Amino acid sequence: MKYATPRVIIQISFFLLMFIIPLLNIYEIYFITGTYYALSLGGLGVADPVVILQAMFASGQLTIPLMTAALFPFLVALLLGRVWCGWLCPYLFVADRIDSIRRLVSRKIFSGQKESVKKTSSSFRTNFVRFSVLIGGTAIGGILGIPLLNYFSAPGILSTEAMIFVKERSFSIEITFLAILFGLQLTILPRFWCRLFCPTGAFLSVIRSPLTLRVEFVGKTSSTPCCKENSCSKVCPMGLKPYMESHDLLCVNCGRCVDACKFNRLKFGGLGSVSQPLFSKTTLREENMETRSG
Numbered sequence: 386m387k388y389a390t391p392r393v394i395i396q397i398s399f400f401l402l403m404f405i406i407p408l409l410n411i412y413e414i415y416f417i418t419g420t421y422y423a424l425s426l427g428g429l430g431v432a433d434p435v436v437i438l439q440a441m442f443a444s445g446q447l448t449i450p451l452m453t454a455a456l457f458p459f460l461v462a463l464l465l466g467r468v469w470c471g472w473l474c475p476y477l478f479v480a481d482r483i484d485s486i487r488r489l490v491s492r493k494i495f496s497g498q499k500e501s502v503k504k505t506s507s508s509f510r511t512n513f514v515r516f517s518v519l520i521g522g523t524a525i526g527g528i529l530g531i532p533l534l535n536y537f538s539a540p541g542i543l544s545t546e547a548m549i550f551v552k553e554r555s556f557s558i559e560i561t562f563l564a565i566l567f568g569l570q571l572t573i574l575p576r577f578w579c580r581l582f583c584p585t586g587a588f589l590s591v592i593r594s595p596l597t598l599r600v601e602f603v604g605k606t607s608s609t610p611c612c613k614e615n616s617c618s619k620v621c622p623m624g625l626k627p628y629m630e631s632h633d634l635l636c637v638n639c640g641r642c643v644d645a646c647k648f649n650r651l652k653f654g655g656l657g658s659v660s661q662p663l664f665s666k667t668t669l670r671e672e673n674m675e676t677r678s679g
Contacts, residue, residue: 388640392471396478403475403547411552421475421544422535423454430454433541434462434592435519435534435584442527462592464656466599470579470586471637475547476539477579477622483570484622508625508633511580515587522584534584539566580623580635590634598638600631601654611650617642627651 406417406424418425423432432454441447461468470477519534526533535541542559549557566578579586593599604611610618610628617627620641625633627642631651643651 387644389644392640395472396475396481399473400475400478403544404551407548407551420541420548422538422541429457431457433538433585434458434588435523435538436532436541438523438588439526439532439534442523443530443532458589459592462589463594463597465638466593466597466655467586467589467637468598469589470583471639474540475543476583477637479543479567480570480576480579481622483567484575487571487575508630508635511624512587512634514581515583515590518582519584519587537562537582538585539563539578539583540585576622576624579637586637596655598653598655600627600636600638600640600642601652602628602631602650603652604648604650611648612646614647616645616647617651620645 403421406419409416410418416427421433422436423430425431430450430453432451434455437451437455440451458469522534522537536559539562542563546556546560546563549555569577608629610616610626615626618625621627622639622641623635623637625631625635625642627636627646628650630636631642638653640653643653
């Protein structure tokens with residue numbers, strides 16, 4: 386199964402939903418209200434877990450409404466992993482489009498930059514920075530009594546700006562923050578926000594169990610790619626090497642590496658699925674073919 390088409394359809398749907406919600410509210414349809422910071426669906430509150438975390442630290446207590454608002458995203462992350470990041474997040478949808486522009490407009494100028502980001506930023510250091518932002522921002526916000534990380538949440542800001550645009554035909558000053566992020570990603574720092582700073586992505590990445598949906602490598606794991614093209618690494622938006630880092634906390638379950646693997650050695654596991662044998666007949670046949678072609 387190829388995941389690219391359904392993923393784009395879902396991404397577009399959630400991107401348009403940012404504009405549809407305030408439009409419905411203008412016509413006094415209030416079944417769904419709010420932004421991607423916090424939504425109300427038929428009276429049921431659903432909030433970004435980082436918003437809940439900050440509210441808990443700022444107030445010093447965990448109330449029933451806060452627990453209820455965090456329950457749905459927690460269960461989704463526990464079952465489907467970082468599906469919000471890879472399939473639903475409006476910022477990653479825009480980031481994907483920016484990457485397409487980079488490739489289309491100037492391949493020569495930016496040809497080596499994406500690969501250089503991968504080489505100079507190990508997943509350990511990247512995760513260290515992400516969790517430092519999450520923990521530090523939450524702690525400082527709790528001390529100051531303000532939701533500090535909300536002022537730097539790209540998906541939340543993007544959703545809020547969409548609401549302001551629909552209702553008031555204008556933007557707030559926070560659109561400048563998004564413009565800076567998009568400009569940096571287009572020029573010198575591809576994918577840096579999602580990989581290094583997003584607090585929501587960092588928080589969601591630790592909500593996992595043996596049943597959580599994840600990318601698995603079917604075969605003999607090694608420190609070198611299983612094909613000369615290294616197809617899976619080239620398409621990974623988080624700069625991972627899926628043939629050896631498929632379980633890394635950076636993985637957003639986007640399925641690009643699964644689609645790109647010509648030997649079908651990457652697949653989605655979890656959710657009670659039974660992993661394929663490490664050396665099935667198909668896998669052994671493919672390995673023999675690769676050895677001969679190499």
